[in-house]
Amino acid sequence: MRRTTALLMTSLLASAAALAAPTAAQARGTADTPTTGSCVAYLSGPFGVGVCSGLEPRRAWSVGAKCMSGITVTSGLRLGDGTATANCGPSRAYSTWYSIGPILP
Structure with missing residues (x-):
């Protein structure tokens, strides 16, 4: 069960990273963008x-x-x-973004 969960999380993060450019993730809506709720990303020193x-x-x-x-x-x-x-x-950190993925089963 742990391997399945780790594999699923790894593939979801890889997919989200491949689909979302740092500045475009917040700029445009996609099929994975939630219809309710909101997200924000910001810089805080090294984070x-x-x-x-x-x-x-x-x-x-x-x-x-993205780090210096x-x-x-x-x-x-x-x-x-x-x-x-x-x-x-x-x-x-000098650039930050968020990636929204699918609803998991």
């Missing part, structure tokens, strides 16, 4: 922070950040309302 509220409890989402060191980091997969962080470690 990219995402906050979602009003989402369906099984709606998958994550937040990502040149790497891109993402948070873990979240479901429904909550807060997520992407940590650049000792580097600072």
Whole structure:
């Protein structure tokens, strides 16, 4: 069961990252955009922070950040309302975004 869950989360994050450009994720709606609720992503030092509220409890989402060191980091997969962080470690984040995925069964 743990392997199945880990595999599903990994594929969802990879799909979301491949489909969403850092600036386009907030700019345009897609089939995966929730019809209710809202999300926002912002910078806080070495973190990219995402906050979602009003989402369906099984709606998958994550937040990502581009670090000054040149790497891109993402948070873990979240479901429904909550807060997520992407940590650049000792580097600072300079760009952040959120990705909204499907409703999980």
